[in-house]
Amino acid sequence: MGRKFVRKTKNGQTPPDVMLRAVREVKLHNKSIRGMAKEFQINYRTLARYCNKISPAEVAGDGIFPSLPVGYLKNRSVFSEEQENHLAEYIITASDIYFGLSPIEVRKLAYMYAVHNNVAVRTNWAEKKMAGADWFSGFLKRHPSLSIRTPEATSLSRATAFNKHNVDQFFDNLEEVMGRHQFEEDTDSGRIL
CATH class of the missing domain: 1.10.10 (Arc Repressor Mutant, subunit A)
Structure with a gap:
């Protein structure tokens, strides 16, 4: 199709x-x-x-x-409108907690959701254990608020820079700045902590 x-x-x-x-x-x-x-x-x-x-x-x-x-x-759709909205909400929630899903992961999730809800799936879904590409493109058209794409890889320098020493140094600097900012606010209001 x-x-x-x-x-x-x-x-x-x-x-x-x-x-x-x-x-x-x-x-x-x-x-x-x-x-x-x-x-x-x-x-x-x-x-x-x-x-x-x-x-x-x-x-x-x-x-x-x-x-x-x-x-x-x-209506030849696999999921009802309510089920599709529930699936879209889950994808948005996963994105909000920094666990974005790639298109392949969304297709696998759709298949697992269909199996869990005893929805009749097409034979190619059952063979590949994921939804088809046509279903996925239609799903994105029905839910234009979703932006699903393959995430970019993290650079090696950024990944190696995320270590205990650098994180501790960041929070030390943050604590110093917050303390300085809080002291300035308290002196403006006439209060001292």
């Missing part, structure tokens, strides 16, 4: 009430399927399929919409 799908036809976009009216014309008034398909601008094979599927009680009833779904399934 492409990541940026653009519909090229109007197939599968017939409103349910129009489909039910066409089926009633065929079933109740004995009109031809092809004639009604042309009149209602529906594919005749689609109309024939619905004529066979819809029960006689529903045809004779006074309902406006058929009980069967009409058209293509609109």
Whole structure:
């Protein structure tokens, strides 16, 4: 499936009430399927399929919409909207505590989340033990506030500079500056600690 799908036809976009009216014309008034398909601008094979599927009680009833779904399934997403929001919140929380996730880690997390919640996953998810790239790009489009990318590596000099001596020296300097700043504030207010 492409990541940026653009519909090229109007197939599968017939409103349910129009489909039910066409089926009633065929079933109740004995009109031809092809004639009604042309009149209602529906594919005749689609109309024939619905004529066979819809029960006689529903045809004779006074309902406006058929009980069967009409058209293509609109929601083919793996997670519900609530589950996706929960996943996005977790990713933001992890980022806030300086544990940012790379795209691969987010895809693995999505798979584990689906397994934990007993959500039916696609076969390639189960084989690779992570969500697909198409799901990930769609997830980022649905949640534009997320900025997920592969983190940059820490330079060797920065990693070696983070040692006990340098950290102690930083906190000694911080304590000195804070003490100087606090003394200046206290003398301005007329109080001495």
